[in-house]
Amino acid sequence: MAEQFSNAQPIYLQLVQRICRQIVRREVQPGDKLPSVRDLAVQFGVNPNTIQRVNMELERMGIVESRRGQGMFVTEDTKQLNIIxxxxxxxxxxxxxxxxxxxxxxxxxxxxxxxxxxxxxxxx
Structure with a gap:
């Protein structure tokens, strides 16, 4: 089912904020693997390129880490998570x-x- 998005802000930024809130609320734990790009695109009803941009932004922020051939994982750096x-x-x-x-x-x-x-x- 497609998510509802505001026109006031780019969709990728809204998704970054949603994922950050999930991490802060501990719905997603440090070290957890995030769903694949394809799965997230279906979940949120957006283009996979949008999810790629979300992942790049989360990685730039130090919230997730890319592990070659394994996917994206929430950082285990609690200091960085506390900053967020x-x-x-x-x-x-x-x-x-x-x-x-x-x-x-x-x-x-x-x-x-x-x-x-x-x-x-x-x-x-």
Whole structure:
């Protein structure tokens, strides 16, 4: 089944982000083999060339490693994976705080709101 993609960003970048999130959430473990280009293309409903580009970008980022004749594997370099995890967190926090500021909230109101949310979430 084909995935839904946004028109705001190239598909290959959206797929890079999805795979990074899977790795950060530990749905895909360090050292795991990624599905083949063909399998991923079918899974996401995209051209195999798009998956090749995704793999090249993930490899450039140090998230996956190509093993000749075996395929692509998630790096076992936990330091690099932690860097990616921190980058994803920072991107989400930046986006959230920018939106809150655009709505007119102060830093104190944002912090208070997040703290209240987390307290209430724990009580549920």
């Amino acid at each position: 995890r921190d980058q994803l967190r920072d991107e989400h926090i930046t986006r959230f705080t920018n939106e809150m500021r655009e709505l007119g909230y102060t830093e104190e109101e944002i912090i208070s709101g997040v703290q209240n949310f987390l307290r209430n979430e724990k009580g549920q």
